[in-house]
């Protein structure tokens with residue numbers, strides 16, 4: 001989920017296009033992006049330009065933010081005790097996905113599955129993929145909760 005949001009702001013300079021990026025919720029300002037409007041650009045249109053800039057930021061940001069965590073994941077991550085075996089798979093998969101982003105998810109599953117090398121001839125199925133996908137999401141949600149709790 002997106003953590004930041006941009007909005008157009010007015011500055012002392014009427015030909016300056018400026019947006020402010022704030023944290024969602026608390027609205028704490030993290031960054032102000034300023035850009036002079038092209039020379040001769042009508043100053044009364046500068047606020048609109050700033051608005052476009054903010055909209056551009058927001059739409060690109062929404063798209064880039066990994067939207068893998070939803071409320072349901074939060075609830076489940078909170079409510080459920082973690083199975084250490086699942087946790088291990090989730091951590092290993094998360095690490096692999098980060099280190100080798102070109103790997104397909106099923107390749108990642110093949111590498112981190114707990115049954116591999118434990119059950120002779122085990123071949124990962126949709127069951128393994130579903131279990132690990134869920135675990136990765138819950139792990140991410142838990143990490144997020146931890147970060148949020150620490151930030152308070």
Ligand SMILES: [Zn+2]
Pocket residue numbers: 113114115116122123124125128
């Ligand atoms: Zn498997």
